[in-house]
Amino acid sequence: MPHPDPTAPALSLDETRARAIFAMVCDANGDHAVEVTLAATVSELTRFANNTIHQNVAEEHVSLSVRTQTADGRTARATTNRLDPEGVRAVVARAGELTRLQHPDPEALPMAGPQTIVPVTRFFPATAALSPADRAAVVGDIVSEADRHGFTTAGVVANQQGALAILNSNGLEAFHRETSAEYSITMLAIDSSGWAKGNAPDLSRLAPVAAARRAAEKARLSAAPVEIPPGRYTVILEPAAVLDLMGFLFYDFGGLSVLDQRSFLTGRTGTKLFGDNITIRDDVAHPLQSGAPFDGEGIPRQATTLVEAGTVRHLVYARQTAVRMQREQPAMQAAPTGHGFPLPNEYGEAPANIVMQGGTNSLDAMIADTERGILVTRLWYIREVDPFKKILTGMTRDGTFLIEDGKLQRGVRNFRFNQSMVEMLNQVDQLGVSERSSGEESFDMVVPPMRVHGFQFTEVTRF
Amino acid sequence: MRQLGGWALDSAVGGGASYADVRVLGERHRSLSTKNGKVGHVGDEESLGVGIRVLLDGAWGFAATDRLDRAAIEQTAAHALAIARASRHVCRTPVVLAPEAAHQAVWHGPCEVDPFTIPVDENISLLLEVDAALRGVAGVTLAEADLDFRRQHQVFLSSQGSDIEQVRHLSGGGYAALCFAGNEIQKRSYPNSFGGQFQLAGYELIDRLQLLENAGRVAEEAVALSRAAQCPRQVGTIILDSSQLGLQIHESIGHPIELDRVLGMEANFAGTSFLTLDKLRHLRYGSELVNVVADARLQHGPGLGTLAFDDEGVPAQCTDIIRAGEFVGYIHSRETAAMVGDMRSNGCMRAESWNRIPLIRMTNISILPGPQSLSPEDLIADTDDGIYMETNRSWSIDDKRFNFQFGCELGWEIKHGKRTRMLKNPSYSGITTEFWNSMDAICSRPHWTLWGTPNCGKGQPQQTMGTGHGAAPARFRNVRIGTAYQS
Numbered sequence: 001m002p003h004p005d006p007t008a009p010a011l012s013l014d015e016t017r018a019r020a021i022f023a024m025v026c027d028a029n030g031d032h033a034v035e036v037t038l039a040a041t042v043s044e045l046t047r048f049a050n051n052t053i054h055q056n057v058a059e060e061h062v063s064l065s066v067r068t069q070t071a072d073g074r075t076a077r078a079t080t081n082r083l084d085p086e087g088v089r090a091v092v093a094r095a096g097e098l099t100r101l102q103h104p105d106p107e108a109l110p111m112a113g114p115q116t117i118v119p120v121t122r123f124f125p126a127t128a129a130l131s132p133a134d135r136a137a138v139v140g141d142i143v144s145e146a147d148r149h150g151f152t153t154a155g156v157v158a159n160q161q162g163a164l165a166i167l168n169s170n171g172l173e174a175f176h177r178e179t180s181a182e183y184s185i186t187m188l189a190i191d192s193s194g195w196a197k198g199n200a201p202d203l204s205r206l207a208p209v210a211a212a213r214r215a216a217e218k219a220r221l222s223a224a225p226v227e228i229p230p231g232r233y234t235v236i237l238e239p240a241a242v243l244d245l246m247g248f249l250f251y252d253f254g255g256l257s258v259l260d261q262r263s264f265l266t267g268r269t270g271t272k273l274f275g276d277n278i279t280i281r282d283d284v285a286h287p288l289q290s291g292a293p294f295d296g297e298g299i300p301r302q303a304t305t306l307v308e309a310g311t312v313r314h315l316v317y318a319r320q321t322a323v324r325m326q327r328e329q330p331a332m333q334a335a336p337t338g339h340g341f342p343l344p345n346e347y348g349e350a351p352a353n354i355v356m357q358g359g360t361n362s363l364d365a366m367i368a369d370t371e372r373g374i375l376v377t378r379l380w381y382i383r384e385v386d387p388f389k390k391i392l393t394g395m396t397r398d399g400t401f402l403i404e405d406g407k408l409q410r411g412v413r414n415f416r417f418n419q420s421m422v423e424m425l426n427q428v429d430q431l432g433v434s435e436r437s438s439g440e441e442s443f444d445m446v447v448p449p450m451r452v453h454g455f456q457f458t459e460v461t462r463f
Numbered sequence: 464m465r466q467l468g469g470w471a472l473d474s475a476v477g478g479g480a481s482y483a484d485v486r487v488l489g490e491r492h493r494s495l496s497t498k499n500g501k502v503g504h505v506g507d508e509e510s511l512g513v514g515i516r517v518l519l520d521g522a523w524g525f526a527a528t529d530r531l532d533r534a535a536i537e538q539t540a541a542h543a544l545a546i547a548r549a550s551r552h553v554c555r556t557p558v559v560l561a562p563e564a565a566h567q568a569v570w571h572g573p574c575e576v577d578p579f580t581i582p583v584d585e586n587i588s589l590l591l592e593v594d595a596a597l598r599g600v601a602g603v604t605l606a607e608a609d610l611d612f613r614r615q616h617q618v619f620l621s622s623q624g625s626d627i628e629q630v631r632h633l634s635g636g637g638y639a640a641l642c643f644a645g646n647e648i649q650k651r652s653y654p655n656s657f658g659g660q661f662q663l664a665g666y667e668l669i670d671r672l673q674l675l676e677n678a679g680r681v682a683e684e685a686v687a688l689s690r691a692a693q694c695p696r697q698v699g700t701i702i703l704d705s706s707q708l709g710l711q712i713h714e715s716i717g718h719p720i721e722l723d724r725v726l727g728m729e730a731n732f733a734g735t736s737f738l739t740l741d742k743l744r745h746l747r748y749g750s751e752l753v754n755v756v757a758d759a760r761l762q763h764g765p766g767l768g769t770l771a772f773d774d775e776g777v778p779a780q781c782t783d784i785i786r787a788g789e790f791v792g793y794i795h796s797r798e799t800a801a802m803v804g805d806m807r808s809n810g811c812m813r814a815e816s817w818n819r820i821p822l823i824r825m826t827n828i829s830i831l832p833g834p835q836s837l838s839p840e841d842l843i844a845d846t847d848d849g850i851y852m853e854t855n856r857s858w859s860i861d862d863k864r865f866n867f868q869f870g871c872e873l874g875w876e877i878k879h880g881k882r883t884r885m886l887k888n889p890s891y892s893g894i895t896t897e898f899w900n901s902m903d904a905i906c907s908r909p910h911w912t913l914w915g916t917p918n919c920g921k922g923q924p925q926q927t928m929g930t931g932h933g934a935a936p937a938r939f940r941n942v943r944i945g946t947a948y949q950s
Contacts, residue, residue, distance in 0.1 A: 007542040009528065046549070047923055049728045053550040057924070058526040058542055059818040061512070079508040081529045094507050101584040102502060132524075132549035139553050154730035156923045184923075186731040195731075260499070261604045261643035346496055346503025346607070380734070383857040385870050385947045386888065387648045393868050393947060395861045397734075416859075416866055416892070418947050440732060458946050459892060461866035462737070 003133035009060040011128070011161050013040035015175050018165035021083060025066055026169065028092040032068035032099060033111045035168040035297070037342060039063050042128075045158035046135040051143045053136060064088065066095040067343060073108030074099050075344050109320050111168045117300045119176075120285060120293050127179035127203040128161040135159070138208055142185055145212040151219055155185040157208065166298035174298035180290065182438070183208035186398060187219040191463065192411050194218025195378050195398035197240060199438040201290050218377060218399035222411025227460055228402060230415060234373035235455035236366050236403070239437035239447050241379045241396075246280075246354060247442020248384055248392055249421060253282075253306050255321040255334055256348025264390045264422070265312055269332065274310040274425035277359075281305050282316060282339070282351035288436040288446045289353045296342035304337050306351060310425075318349040358434030358448030366430050366451050368406040373451070374415075375401040375408060382441050390421040394441075395461065415457035427453045464489070464628075468620040470533050471515045474540035476622050480517035480547070482560065483540075484621040486774060487513050488817035491579065491614045497590040498607050500598065505583065512817035515543045521557020522550035527818040561800035561808050563777055565624030570771035573761065574632040574665035578612035581666050586610050589674065590638075596678035597640045602686035608638035609658055610669065611917075617774075625776040633767065633929060634668045635661030635917060638678065640685040649688035649887060651872055653681040655706045656855050661915030661929060663765040684873060687885055694874050694889040696945035700849030701891055702842055702938045705906075707871055708830065709914035709932035710855050715895040716748075716755055717828040717930065719864040720784055721811075722795035724823075726802060733921050734862025737895070738790065740803065746790040749899030752833060752937075755785040757794050759810060759826035764913040766931020768826030770813075775821060777810035784828065788900070796823050815926035822922050827913065829933030833905040839936045842904055844880040850944060851875040851882065852889045857947070860895075868892035870947050890947035898939060906935035 022036045040062040047055040064083055069075040076098030080091040135157045146153035159181045166174045181203040187194045195218070196211035237245070249264075257263035265273075284293050284301040294300050297319065305313045315332070317325065318340025325334035339349040367375060377399030385391040396414045403409065432449035464487040475483035489511040496503035512529035513536055524547030528539040590608040597606035613633040620626055637659015639652040654660045654672055662668050703711065719736040723729055738746070756763075759770050759779035770779050775797050782792045794811040795803075812821035843851060857870035874889030875882045913933040920927055 005542070005545055007538060007545045009530075009538070009542065012530070043924065044546075045924055047731075048553060049730055050555070050726070051553075052555045053522065053553045054728055055820060055923075056522075056524055056546045056550045057820055058546060059924075060528050060530065060539075061818055062529065063510075076505040077507075079506065081510050081512065091509075098505050098507055098583055101582070101587070102505065103587070105501065132546040133552070136549040136552045143553055152727065152730075154727060156731065158924075184731055188727070188730060193730075262641060262648060266643060267645075344502065344504045346498040380862050381859040383859045385857050385890070387650075388643075388646060391947065393857065393859045393870075395859065395866070397862055414861060416861070416868060418868075418949055456949065458949050459866060459868075459943075461861045461863075462894065463861075463863055463865070 003131045005131035008131065009042050011040055011042050011163055012062050013038055013163040013165065018167065021064060021088065022167040024085060024088045025092055028089045029068065030096060032070055032096060033169050035067040035111055037065040038165040041160065041162045043160035045156055046132065046139055047156050048139050049154035050152055051146055053139055056132065064091060066091050068095045068099045069111060070099060073105035074102035075108060076102055077344065107320065109323065111170045112172050112297055112299060112319065114171045115174065115298060115300055117174055117294050122178040122201040122290060124179045124202045127159055127181045130159040130181065130203060141209045142212040145209065145216055146187055149216045149220060151216060152188040153185060155183065158182045164292055172298045174294045176292035178290065181206055183211060185212050185215045187215040189219040189223055192219050192222040192225060193398045197438045199444050200436065221408055222399055222401060225411035225413050227413045230457040230459050232454040232456050234370060234451065234453050236370065236373060236375045236449060236451050238363065238377050238449050239435055240439040241376045242447045242450055243437050243445040244379045244382055244439035244441040245392060245421060246445060246447060248382060250351045250354060253315050253351050254349045255315045255317040255325050258315060259324060259328065264388050269312050269315060272311045273422060274307060275428055276309050277428055277431060278307055278310050278425050279357040280307040281355045282353050283355050284353040286353065286355050286446060290444060291352055295338045295340045297340050299336060299338040299340065301338040316349050316351050321348045354445040356434060356447045359431035361430055361432045363432055363449050366432055366449060367403055367408065370403045370406060370451065373403045375403055385418060391418055392421060393418045413463060414461050416459040417456060418458045419456045424452055424455065429453060464618040467513055467531055467536060468618050470536045471513055471540050472620050472622060474537045475515055475517045475543060478541060478544045480519055480544060480622065482518040482622055484516050484619065485513060486617055486619050486817055488615065488617045490816060493579065493612045495586050495590060496607065496609045497594045499605060500594055502587060514817045515540050516820060517543045517547050518558055519544060519547035520551050522547050522554045523558060524550060525820045558798055559801045560797040561805060563797060563808065566772065566776055566778065567626045568771060569628045572631040572663050572769065573765050576666040578632065578634050578666040579614060593638050593674050593678050596675060597638065597682045600679060600682035600686060602642050603640045603682050604643040605641035610636040611658065619776055621776050627772045627776055629771055631663055632665050633661060634664050634666060635659055635915060636669050636672060636674065638674065640682040642685045642689045644689035647689060649685055651681045651685035652854055653677050655914060656872065658917060661767055661917045663767060663769045688873060688887045691885040691887040694850065694886040694945050696949060698941055698943055700846060700938065700940050701942050701944060702846065702849060702851045702936055704853040704936050705912045705934040706914050707852055707855050708934035708937055710858055710916065711869065712828055712830055712932050712934060713916050713930060714858060714860045715864060715867055716784065717825040720793050721823045722793040722799040725793065726799060732923050737863045737865050742790055744789065744791055747788050747900065748785045748790040748896055749788045750902045751787050752902055752905055753785050753788050753899050754831040755828065756831065757782045757784055757811065757826055757828050763827050764933065766827035766913045767915040767917065767929030768931040773810040773812045774814045775808065775812040777808045780810050782809045794823055794825065799823065813928055815928060819926050822926060824928045825930040827931035827933065832908040832911040832935045835907060837904065837906045838910055839906055842906060842936060842938055843877055843882060846877045846938065847879060849877040850886060850889060851877055865894050867895065868947060888948055890945055892943050892946045901940045901942065902937055903940055905937040911935040
């Protein structure tokens with residue numbers, strides 16, 4: 001039963017207001033080309049620990065970011081949250097002054113003109129309206145689940161609404177509104193824990209109480225964990241663990257990253273780098289995805305096949321990177337894909353809506369088919385050890401199990417891994433059904449659980 | 464700003480809050496970067512807003528806004544109260560705050576040269592000069608340089624009568640040279656990785672960093688690394704430079720001593736801590752040489768954790784954390800101090816901005832230098848067989864802060880008291896207390912540096928905070944080396 005909150009702030013940006021602010025910016029601007037990015041957010045988050053709500057916060061925020069550009073390619077950006085006429089004039093003046101002090105850039109492209117953007121529906125009023133009392137009720141149900149097991153629980157229940165608008169003096173207009181709802185739940189037993197997390201634009205797609213039961217079951221099953229030696233194991237990675245690893249790959253799929261020779265794909269585009277069963281796309285329109293259908297310049301995001309049957313097929317490109325790649329490496333056949341960051345920037349672009357092709361197996365079936373291995377619920381504190389071999393390190397957390405004879409036998413102490421992602425994606429022998437998943441180290445993705453042979457654990461910790 | 468804060472405080476208290484505090488914060492931020500001879504980005508950002516925190520029947524509520532008319536601020540205060548009412552529904556133990564006197568103060572942090580008075584084209588010229596020096600070394604394939612300046616002006620008002628105004632300038636800068644040599648990417652950074660050095664200071668910090676003077680050496684090291692021998696896998700002796708020791712302190716001392724982690728309040732995200740309450744004054748954290756403090760006072764130095772008052776209005780303090788190897792103190796808040804029976808918070812509640820609640824955060828968590836005169840050269844001369852490691856490249860630690868692994872940009876093999884050859888991809892790993900108990904030497908005060916870590920993440924929604932870490936080069940025995948490159 002919803003509990004409306006009359007004190008809650010409303011989202012303060014729509015297309016009409018965006019156009020009005022843009023008109024104020026244009027009035028204050030001189031002869032420069034100008035681009036305006038407006039972002040408004042209302043976000044609320046209820047946090048609990050020790051079976052108590054201990055932090056409970058709300059925020060409303062709007063920002064106006066102005067980029068000006070001269071005919072000789074000088075450009076700079078200034079940002080404010082003062083949207084009164086004086087604030088608007090001041091931010092335009094600051095952007096203009098910063099622009100004047102830049103060096104001419106003959107490679108800079110003029111601002112883009114009008115674009116055809118296919119809208120995506122990701123705003124759900126019921127999600128936006130979730131009130132503090134509603135969130136507290138959900139937390140109450142999660143705590144009841146913890147109490148039933150004698151566990152302690154910690155986590156969040158959150159909702160957010162946001163609006164984004166990009167307009168420029170060449171006639172480009174791009175608008176997007178979106179909601180999101182999220183839960184993250186940790187169940188803590190005496191010497192074990194379990195975890196589950198979900199995030200979606202539409203609250204009705206989430207089932208936090210069922211997730212609390214799963215987390216509690218993991219905490220129960222992993223009680224009294226035993227230490228087993230580090231080494232190479234067959235490992236089943238649940239989707240949250242997969243996405244947190246995958247998140248360290250995707251900046252390398254930006255064209256500028258390859259041109260800068262900082263990507264592990266430098267010299268490897270077009271080569272078969274991974275196993276036959278690895279296919280990865282970037283697709284903002286996928287029904288399980290989230291986010292705006294345009295990039296930081298307002299260019300429509302295009303579905304892009306990054307990896308097909310193990311071969312690196314395509315990179316993603318901002319407009320300017322595509323031009324440079326066409327000039328320096330014409331064989332790449334680069335074209336803008338709508339993945340650029342707001343200008344000016346030094347990183348270019350990156351995929352943002354990863355969809356990894358899965359299989360048909362359920363997680364339970366994958367476990368049942370494993371003679372001996374490790375089930376990993378979640379990974380933690382992942383960092384890149386080697387940028388070209390793409391070795392990552394990190395820890396397992398909140399539910400690590402020994403599998404024997406197709407069954408979860410017991411919990412084990414958490415491992416540190418040091419694993420090359422290039423090697424790992426050649427050693428995947430089973431993929432489960434892809435699902436929208438949330439972790440803590442990367443943005444949400446649509447990924448499957450995967451079984452990997454020879455995954456390298458190098459150390460064991462004390463719990 | 465006081466008028467905005469007053470409207471918020473009056474509304475919160477008038478609405479029934481048993482305690483309320485308000486932070487009105489204006490921030491200005493300038494960031495610049497260059498890459499391979501061109502400007503990467505130039506940005507100038509300003510933000511002003513109000514954060515209102517209330518206690519109602521022992522339950523917290525917080526709401527923040529950047530709509531600054533009176534009606535909007537009163538609505539935001541009402542929303543904070545509505546949130547607190549909702550919190551009461553799942554509240555096992557009402558919040559109690561440790562006592563704190565009301566304070567009235569105006570404080571300006573150290574800033575000899577306001578960085579916002581330095582023309583942007585001067586900033587860019589410096590970065591492009593550095594960039595040219597880096598790329599002047601054959602083999603450098605990518606050069607990146609950054610400058611970053613912030614000015615934070617905050618007014619804190621509380622229903623207990625505090626009225627505290629603070630102005631802090633934060634400056635930072637640094638650069639990196641990368642060398643891609645066909646099948647590997649090597650990198651050298653100066654003066655530290657991940658953006659360089661950051662302090663509570665004005666532009667004078669940038670002048671002191673001698674960015675240009677070191678660029679040639681740093682670029683040559685990046686290229687030399689691509690031809691260097693691989694760091695071996697072994698158990699042995701390492702010497703850490705002061706910047707790497709600073710991050711080691713951050714991860715394996717600074718985070719586990721946060722009392723909110725210890726009490727389970729961060730269990731879902733940042734994790735908990737092995738430093739359970741029974742460990743206080745009963746754990747040998749390190750060797751006799753390990754003396755660590757949490758010191759937010761200016762006399763400790765101009766660190767990112769230096770302040771006059773924290774974001775609960777508690778004055779800056781110095782707390783002993785590890786004394787001659789014994790674990791003796793946590794960092795906490797008014798709430799957690801009351802939970803464990805302490806009489807007073809030691810002033811470590813800090814918020815990223817006006818739109819976030821304060822959390823227990825590190826201030827300056829520093830290891831004290833050794834009492835005997837000892838330079839890095841002396842330490843190397845005193846080491847028969849070991850590896851000297853410089854500048855962090857990767858860092859990871861488990862969610863209770865037992866097991867860690869760090870990678871560094873560069874290693875030097877030490878044989879018979881001398882640096883012999885360069886080693887690439889050095890890494891080491893261990894268990895926190897075993898590692899600190901293996902420290903058998905630390906350099907003296909002239910070699911101690913107060914480093915700034917600008918990117919510490921914690922909380923939900925996540926907050927980024929700058930922390931300070933004073934450290935001097937130190938030696939550790941029987942350390943696992945090279946496990947990151949195990950095959």
